[in-house]
Amino acid sequence: MKWLAAVFLTTTLWQGAHASEQIASSPTLTRIASAGEITIGHRSSEIPFSYVVDGKPMGYAIDLCLSIINGLSETLGLSELKVSYVPVTPANRFILVRNGEVDIECGVTTNTPERRRQAAFSYPHFLTATRYVSLAEQHMESVQDLAGRSVVSTTGTVNIAQLNELNRTQGLNISVMLSRNHEEAFSMVASGQASAFVMDDILLAGLISSATDPAAFKISQARLSSAEPYGLMMPPDNRVLNLPLAPELAAIFANPEHSIE
Template sequence: MNPILSLLGRRLLTAWLLGSSLAAWAADAMPSPQDSPALARMAHSGRIRVGYIPTPGTFAFQDAQGQTVGYSIDICRRVIDNLRQRLGRPDLTPEFLPIKASDRIPMLKSGAIDLECGGNTNTMARQKDVDFSHTFFNTGLRLLARKTLRINRVNDLARKRVAVTGGTTAEERFKKMQMEVGVQVVVVASDAEGLSALEDGTVDAYAQDDVLLYGLMATSRLKDLLAVTGPFMTVEPYAFMLPKDDRLLREVVDRTLLDLMRSGELLSIYRKWFDGERLRIPMSIYMKENIRFPNKYGIP
């Protein structure tokens, strides 16, 4: 064979293969709505709509400058950095939207938000409608009350008025306890409303995951009179909530979390928000195990 023709053939083959690879990469980098409705929206609009339930001082909230910050928001921003690379859109801009707990699943299903980055408990019932990331925090349901209220066991709540936020696992648990021990359940719209009801004496206690209660107590005008009390009544594995069956988005989120766990950066983010001067909540053994053995276990 003519060596010139042979060289030309190799170059043409290389060019063809390179072109095919670039075309495949471009097709992969710009997913179609069938592959990933969420990523397709982001690629088209240049923005990502991130929902979160406001949890003052902890997972997701607005600071004094009006910026959305918090433990889960720090993690979410790492996800957004990886999405920028995945989509080839360094200009991808987050739009953080405070929402109610009862709205997060309907908004994900309708495409009104692309991701929920607050503190969401992974439950088997919710898994029917949405997907979850790897667990990034563990907590459990307890009570915020005045120090004068002694709650050592569930039966101590008989005839007590307890506020819960609608659409949460706390509401589900206390609706059952309403029949079991005679607790009076008061449904509120948010953590802030629950704290206000406790401060005003409208309720005897506010039920929520203990880490959120510590954050609320730190912001209360009556913080020296309040305490997080009572036994753990649930186990709550927190994860990001994602649109159902959006594999490409789920892969980016999960890879981000696994990288943070393996590098040790997740420990630094935890200490920043939960083990410093304002809050002193040492990392639990359950949280440490989640980092060692990443999982997506949902509770019944």
Template sequence: MIKKLSIIALTLCLAVTYQSPSWAGKVLDKIKQTGVITAGTRKDAIPFAYVNEQGKWVGYSVDILEIIRKDVEKKLGKPIKLQLVEVTPQNRFEKIKNGSIDIECASTTFTWERDKQVDFTISYFASGTKILVKKGSQLGTIESLAGRKVGVIPNTTNEQAIKIQQPAAKLVTVKDRNEGLKKLETGEIEAFASDGILLQGLKKEAKNPNSLDVVPEFPYAYESYSCMIPQDESAWRDTINYSLVKFMEGIISDQPKTVTIYEKWFGDEGVTPYSREIINEYFQGIVNSYEWIPIVDY
């Protein structure tokens, strides 16, 4: 698995030497004038972006956006506010294209088809399509999904993965992950397809988490999470990439501040545990394609 994730990282990154970001471009000019980064994110993507019991927007991607905000604030030398806006799989691309938001970070997967509409930053996490099922269902292999009712969110890579790999599955569309969980619990569907790491978070929201399983062991398709930005905004993309590379370097080199962020969401006591060994290998593959940022920048 480590090798597969490293390959994904290397194939999605350009082997270039990173240069310090300039401050040219419509998005950066707007941020400089308004003092606001308008960011799209989700409310149903545990542990990446969701609203907690206190009504606060939290998550790994939300923390990533805050890191970007702080770096932009430092570079511009003026206070910058982060304004979060809820997006859905149905409207996120349009909000980027029409300028309603400057960036979208939640759990969005890079695809070449999507890249025709928007631009993507480097990846900051990787997962893959799996399914949430009731224990004892005997579902898991792609062959087992033939003729079964599988819940999917429209216009997602998870929907595409199931369509392509098992066209005999009976796809049932749901508006979001919460509806997918509800339909699974009531028996309206036999499985719900989404990213494995998100299904682990969703499982905790179930009435009886122990009655559900996330399967199979290895995803039907591997996916790499990136932030989306408007097309042809290279200075804005480079600014974000600088923050992301610096963050990943911090994880690889065990910098306390960055490791604390990762462990909060993915550590042994985090929301959805995920191997540091695997993510270190993944991040290393990405960082290797860029100039190392001096430790003083942390």
């Protein structure tokens, strides 16, 4: 059994040295290890991924982050990491992550080539496409049904760029309106201020499910984009942070019995 003990000791020393290399190569990991604390960026009302109930952030993306933080604690050689929460919006999320005010954003940020120049991303955790919601009584389904209408989307999202590109290339003469958040945009459709709200289809479904009269709204069959992935977002210097995160996410995705509660 001496050889087994020697192998275990050698493996443990290698893992410790490897962890030290990871920490040294990332300013954020160094700070997290020193402080024993990690900051999660969360959304306030993006059901079912990241939202707040009775002052507590929760949702699928939050559960994923809390699960992988356990693995990160082991990598850093800590018994546990204190978790702090910071609310983020589509407009300020990249700024807060880039400035180091948020270590990992646990929400619904789409991982695109352009965004990978601004931040690091985890494995994808969901695929969604851009569609629009309108009042059911309007009987709107296709992209052409948006022509000549007032259409809203949220500031700081990829959906704005997709809507503007569609408007330009197809000559739809859409009056594009900007909202500060998804709830405001959805309310504009409900009140008739806008004919449609362009956004990720899963987020539109969440908003409809929370409406007083869900049957009053309809999500378009037409897509304004191909399916795109959501990823957990980290500061750009933290591509190394994916090393401890990746195995935990892989275990969650590969094993349906793996709990993230």
